[in-house]
Amino acid sequence: MCPRPPNIANGLHSGQSLDRFPHGVTVHYSCQDGYAPVGNVSISCTEAGMWSWPLPRCEAIGCKIPEVQNGKVYKLQSTYRAGETLHFDCDAGYAAEDSYEAQCQPGGIWDPPAFRLPVAVQPCRKPPEIPNGNHSGRGKAFFTMGMSVIYTCDPGYYLVGNDIVFCKASGNWSQPSPRCEEVTCPRPPNIANGLHSGQSLDRFPHGVTVHYSCQDGYAPVGNVSISCTEAGMWSWPLPRCEAIGCEMPEVQNGKVYKLQSTYRAGETLHFDCDAGYAAEDSYEAQCQPGGTWHPGAWYKLISSPSIMELGLGRFIEMTLILLLQH
Structure with a gap:
């Protein structure tokens, strides 16, 4: 019994589907396309349990x-x-x-x-024209082997393929010819608290402009529009929408701590009342986007007569009424 027949480079043997190789069995070798066998094309299993020698080889056909x-x-x-x-x-x-x-x-x-x-050797005809582009051979009458021309694209277009073509010995230009494709930008970026005018568009070619607007309570900062550049990118910087701040409050019968001329949205104002006055609810208010204060009635101060003005009896009467109400 012999082991499996050895494989050879670029060739196959006929024993691929067999499991046993008893004494006397012969396998044949063949070569892949482009190769030819050199030496014996078959080997046999000998009495000693070894394959006959030498192996064939597959040599590339010259x-x-x-x-x-x-x-x-x-x-x-x-x-x-x-x-x-x-x-x-x-x-x-x-x-x-x-x-x-x-x-x-x-x-x-x-x-x-x-x-x-x-x-x-044949001269070449004039170089082929390409839509939305040009070449450096304009004005020349003859083009011979080895001469080259360079292609460029019009503004708003970019070149696909080799920008240089050569005149070949046969009188033909090297192929393939380049082509010019339109420059486009990706979808415009979104900005926080704002919208742009390109929401309904699918394409954004070179030169197109989109405009930004802000939601209620916000105002644009910077340029309100961006344009698609020749590089296929949007102009920079982007506008942003900033919350509209609050004006300096008018305070009667009280005072504001650390008074400012304007307040940004989110800033908190602290105030106090003059003697004999009090706030309706809180002693602070927060500036909201859009320029409004919350609570809106923080600056409405109410009169608070003193005990001496009411008299002790009247004060006790008012206190009892308040207790009964609660």
Whole structure:
């Protein structure tokens, strides 16, 4: 009994589906596309429980001697092994489309395959026009092999592809040609307590402007609009919506501690009353967005007559009435 047959590079054997390999069994080897077997193509299991030797091997199929028209090959060989590189040149008036060398690939093909056919050098026509763009060849009458032109796009557009194209020996321009696509911006950013005019739009091309507005009780700070720039980004900085503050309060029969000319939304004001007066509820008020105070009636002070003015009897009577009410 022999172990499983050994694998070989770039090849397969016929025993892949078998589990046992008794004495006398033979397996055959084959090679992948582009490779050819070298040596015996089969091995057998011997009485000693070992496979016969040597193993076959798969060797890359080489390339045949090239047929070169209108040119010559340097260091010409009768055959070329896979991986070998061939260098060639063209006769006067002819040129290769791309490279002046080719490499032998497994399977006996050359890369690039068109090197065998040097072509007569032809001038190129005027470079192709592209929508929303231009090229540097305007004003020139002739374009010969090796000359290049540079493409650019109109404002509001950006270039996709190579910006340089070359005149090839065949009289064609290198491909593919570039193209110009419109610059667009992403959706405008939202701001706290505000809205923008682009909510219903799907596209925002270069040059478009959106305007911001603020919710009730808030006022815009900074520019109220932004524009989509040539770089596909929104102009900066963004506006912001700031809560409208409160004006300095008018206080009668009392005083405000640390009085300010204006108060921002959220700031708290503390006050006290003159002798004989009191606040309705609290002795503080908070500035609300929109410029209103809370509580709104904090500044309405009520008269509070003293005990001497009422007389002791009247004071006791009022106290009893208040106790009975509660």
